[in-house]
Amino acid sequence: MGFAPLLLVFLVLLLALAGLLLRRAELRVVAEGLQARSEAQERGSHAARLQHPHIDLTRCIGCGTCIAACPEEGVLDLVHGQAAVIHGSRCVGHGRCAEACPVQAIALTLGAVQTRNDLPALTPEFEAVGTPGLFLAGEVTGYALIATAVSHGTAVANTIADRLEQERVAPEDAELLDLVIVGAGPAGIACALGAKERGLRTLVLEQQELGGTVAKYPRRKLVMTTPVALPLVGRLAKDTYTKEELLDLWSKIQGEHDLPIRNGMALESLQQEADGTFAVRAGGESFRSRCVCMAIGRRGTPRKLGVPGEELSKVSYALLDAHAYQGLQLLVVGGGDSAIEAAVGLAEQEGNEVTLSYRKGAFTRLKARNERRLQEAEAEGRIRVVLHSEVVEITPGDVYLQVAPPGGEAETLALPNDEVFVFAGGEPPFALLAAAGVSFDPKDRPAQAPLVERGSGLLPALASAAALAAVALGFVLVRDDYYRMPVALRPDSPHHAWLRPGAGVGLALGLAAVALVVTNLAYLLRRSRLGSWLPGSLKGWMTAHVLTGIVALLCVLVHGGVTFRDSAGGHAGLAMAVLVLTGAVGRYVYAFLPRAANGRELVLDEVRSEVGRLSAELDREGRGFADLVRSELHALVQDVRLRGSVPARILALFRQQGRLRRALARLAGQGIRSGVPRDEVRKVLALVRRAERLTLVASHYEDLRLLLASWRYFHRWVALLMVLLVVLHLVHALRFGNVDWFGLGGRE
Numbered sequence: 001m002g003f004a005p006l007l008l009v010f011l012v013l014l015l016a017l018a019g020l021l022l023r024r025a026e027l028r029v030v031a032e033g034l035q036a037r038s039e040a041q042e043r044g045s046h047a048a049r050l051q052h053p054h055i056d057l058t059r060c061i062g063c064g065t066c067i068a069a070c071p072e073e074g075v076l077d078l079v080h081g082q083a084a085v086i087h088g089s090r091c092v093g094h095g096r097c098a099e100a101c102p103v104q105a106i107a108l109t110l111g112a113v114q115t116r117n118d119l120p121a122l123t124p125e126f127e128a129v130g131t132p133g134l135f136l137a138g139e140v141t142g143y144a145l146i147a148t149a150v151s152h153g154t155a156v157a158n159t160i161a162d163r164l165e166q167e168r169v170a171p172e173d174a175e176l177l178d179l180v181i182v183g184a185g186p187a188g189i190a191c192a193l194g195a196k197e198r199g200l201r202t203l204v205l206e207q208q209e210l211g212g213t214v215a216k217y218p219r220r221k222l223v224m225t226t227p228v229a230l231p232l233v234g235r236l237a238k239d240t241y242t243k244e245e246l247l248d249l250w251s252k253i254q255g256e257h258d259l260p261i262r263n264g265m266a267l268e269s270l271q272q273e274a275d276g277t278f279a280v281r282a283g284g285e286s287f288r289s290r291c292v293c294m295a296i297g298r299r300g301t302p303r304k305l306g307v308p309g310e311e312l313s314k315v316s317y318a319l320l321d322a323h324a325y326q327g328l329q330l331l332v333v334g335g336g337d338s339a340i341e342a343a344v345g346l347a348e349q350e351g352n353e354v355t356l357s358y359r360k361g362a363f364t365r366l367k368a369r370n371e372r373r374l375q376e377a378e379a380e381g382r383i384r385v386v387l388h389s390e391v392v393e394i395t396p397g398d399v400y401l402q403v404a405p406p407g408g409e410a411e412t413l414a415l416p417n418d419e420v421f422v423f424a425g426g427e428p429p430f431a432l433l434a435a436a437g438v439s440f441d442p443k444d445r446p447a448q449a450p451l452v453e454r455g456s457g458l459l460p461a462l463a464s465a466a467a468l469a470a471v472a473l474g475f476v477l478v479r480d481d482y483y484r485m486p487v488a489l490r491p492d493s494p495h496h497a498w499l500r501p502g503a504g505v506g507l508a509l510g511l512a513a514v515a516l517v518v519t520n521l522a523y524l525l526r527r528s529r530l531g532s533w534l535p536g537s538l539k540g541w542m543t544a545h546v547l548t549g550i551v552a553l554l555c556v557l558v559h560g561g562v563t564f565r566d567s568a569g570g571h572a573g574l575a576m577a578v579l580v581l582t583g584a585v586g587r588y589v590y591a592f593l594p595r596a597a598n599g600r601e602l603v604l605d606e607v608r609s610e611v612g613r614l615s616a617e618l619d620r621e622g623r624g625f626a627d628l629v630r631s632e633l634h635a636l637v638q639d640v641r642l643r644g645s646v647p648a649r650i651l652a653l654f655r656q657q658g659r660l661r662r663a664l665a666r667l668a669g670q671g672i673r674s675g676v677p678r679d680e681v682r683k684v685l686a687l688v689r690r691a692e693r694l695t696l697v698a699s700h701y702e703d704l705r706l707l708l709a710s711w712r713y714f715h716r717w718v719a720l721l722m723v724l725l726v727v728l729h730l731v732h733a734l735r736f737g738n739v740d741w742f743g744l745g746g747r748e
Helices: 004-043 065-069 096-100 146-167 186-197 212-216 243-257 337-347 368-379 430-436 458-478 487-492 504-527 538-559 568-589 592-617 625-640 646-673 678-708 710-736
Strands: 051-055 076-079 082-085 106-110 134-136 176-182 202-205 222-224 267-272 278-282 285-294 329-333 353-357 383-386 389-394 398-403 411-416 419-422
Touching: 004 076, 051 082, 065 076, 065 096, 096 106, 134 146, 146 176, 146 186, 146 285, 176 186, 176 278, 186 202, 186 212, 186 243, 186 285, 212 243, 267 430, 285 430, 329 337, 329 411, 337 353, 337 368, 337 383, 337 419, 353 389, 368 383, 458 538, 504 538, 504 710, 538 568, 568 710, 592 625, 592 678, 625 646, 625 678, 646 678
Parallel strands: 134 285, 176 202, 176 285, 329 353, 329 419, 353 383
Antiparallel strands: 051 106, 076 082, 267 278, 278 285, 389 398, 398 411
16 A cells, blocks of 8 residues: 555645635635625615626626626626626726627616616617607717717618618709718717718718817827727727827828818707708808718716806816926816826826815716726825815815815815816707707607527537437447447457447547547637637637537547547546536536525615615614614624635524624614614514525525535546547557558558
8 A cells, every 4th residue: 555545645635725725715706796896886886877788697607708808897796606797887888798708698788778868869770769860879879989989870871871772862952961960079980981981962060170079088098999990991900099099090081081071160050841851050051951960979068166266267177188287286176087087197297286076975986997096196195085075166376175074064175276177077968959859858768678688509509419419329329239249349340440449430530529629628718818819709619619528529439439448548538528517517507506696695785775775764863773774784794694614604503693683682772762663673673684694595505606616627627637638549549559540451
C-alpha cells in the first residue's frame, strides 16, 4: 500500500477545503448581489426609465454573458446564480444582453407605458395615432440611443416611400414635397439619407446646427459606442465616436450626398390640411408636404429655476468646454448624468471650487461611471455636494441655497460665486407636437405587444439528436449479429473489416466524433471576448454545443462497437457520457433551484414593500412605528440569510424562532402604545412573519443550489479529461493501431 492511503486522505481533505472556499466565495457574491438590489430599490434606481430587459428565469442558466455584454455597468448581476435586473434606470436599450444570451432568456420590453403621459401615441410604424402622414423618430419617441434614432429615421423613410409607391402618387404639384424632416440630428440625417435613397423629394429643417442634441454635448464626450449603418453610407467605419468626430462625419456625409438641410429654420407651426397634406412654417417661410417626420429631441427649452437673478449673464444651461473655466467659484445645479459630468469636468480644471446642488437626498439615476467619478471627486475635496438644497437667489457675486433635510430645520447657505450651470432638464416640445396632432393620452397609445417566448434552440437540437439516435439504433439493430458478438470473436465476422474502429464506418464515425468535439469546444471560445469575431449568434452556438455533444457520443458508441473498452478510447467515451449527463443536469435540474430562490426573492421584495407602505400609513404622526418595523424586519432578514456553514444553519433554525417571537412582541407593543388599531397591527405582524419565512426558504434553496453547483466543475473538468483522453487515443491509434485510412488495408 505504501503512502497511497495517506495521499488519498490528503486529496480528499484538499478537495473538501477547496469546495468550502468556493462555496463561501459564492455566498459572498450572492450577498453582494442581494445587497446591491436592496440598495437600488431604496434609492429608486431599480425602476427602468423606459426600455429594460425582461429575464425568463425558467430559461436562464446563469452563464453571465449578458452581464459581460452590457455596456452600462450595474444594470444586471447574478443573484442566486441567475441574471437579475439591479439598476434598471441605467438601461438605455442597447439590447446586447438579449443578443448575447445563448438560451434566449432575455427580451427587451417597455415599462408601464400605459400610465405615462409624456410619451407620444404612435403606431408600430412611428406614425402619430389619428394623424396619418405625421411621423416621429428618435429621442422624441422616448428612446435616447443614437443607434435607435438611426433605425427610427431609416424605417420612417422606407415606410413613406413604400406608401407613396403603392398609392402611385404623381408629382403634379412641383411645390409639394414628399417629406419634410424637422431636425438634423441622428434620426433626421438617417431619414434624409433613406429618403434620398428611395427618390423622395425631401427638405430638412434644423433650428440651430447640424447634429441636433449631440452638438450641445460637452467637448470630447463619447456619444456613440454601438455599431451603426446608414442608408447610402453603409456601416460606419468605427463603433465608437466622440462628439467632434461624429459631427465631422455627419458634415462630410451631408456634403457627399448633397442632403437638403437648411439651418436656422425654427419650426413655427405645423397643420394638416383638408386634403391630408401638411402646411409647415419655419424661419418665416412656408412649405407644403405629403408627410412630415418630427426628428426633434425631448429636451426642448432648458427648464428655468424661476428665482431672482437667473437672468444674469453668468447663468448657463449647458457646458460645452470645461477647460474655459479655471480659477473660479462655480455652482452646478442638478442630479442627472449631465450635471455630474459638468461638475466633475469643472472640478478637474485648475483652481476651480465646485459646488453641486441637488434638491433630493440621493442620486438615483446615474450611470455607474459617473457615480464613481463623483464619489472620487467628493472624497478628494474637489467637489462639495449639497443635497436637499434648492437655489433661492442669484446675485452678481453670490448664490443662495435653501437646505432643508427631512426632519431638520431649513437654513439658507450663502456661497461666493462666479458662474452658475443649471441642468434641471428641459421643457419638452409636447405643446408643439400636440398642436400638430400628436396625442399623449395613454388611452390612444396602442397596447404594448406581449412578450413572445422565443425558442432557445434546444428543441431543434434535441429533435435532431433524437433523429440521429434513431438512425444509429436502426443501424446497430440491422447489424445485430455483429454487435451482439463478444469483442474477442468479432475479428472472425465478415463485417469486421468495415465495422471495426480502424476502418470503414467505424473509422469514419471516430473521425466524425473528433470533429464534433472540436466544434463543441469552439462554443467556449465564442462565449469569450476572444471569440467575438466568430460568425453566428450565441443562441446558434449553444444549439450546436448541445447537438454536437450528443451526436459525438452517438458516434463514439458506434465507433467503439457499442462497448466501452479498458483503453484510452474507452475511457474517453465514458468521460463523454458523463459530460453529456452533467450538461443535462446543469441545463434542466440545476436551473430549477435558482429559479425557485429568485422567485421567493421577488415575492419577498413585494412583501417588504407592502410592509413599508402599510407601516408608514399607520405612522402618519411620526410615532416611530414605521421605523421600528423596518428595523426589525431588516434584522430578521439578515439573521436568517446566508449563514456560512451547515452547523450554523441548523442552529439558526432554532434560534430564529425565538428572535421572531421577540421581534413580533416588540412590534405589537410599540403599535399599541402608538395608538395603532389592533387589526392593523396584526396585518403588519402577519406580513413581517411572511417575509421572515420567505427569506428562510430562499436561503435554504441557496444551500441546495450550491450543493448542486458542483455539476459545473464536474462538467468542466470532465471535459478537460475527455480532451486529454481523446488526444491520447489518437496518438495511440496513429502509432500502434491497425488503421486503414484509405481503404487499402491496415497494418497487421
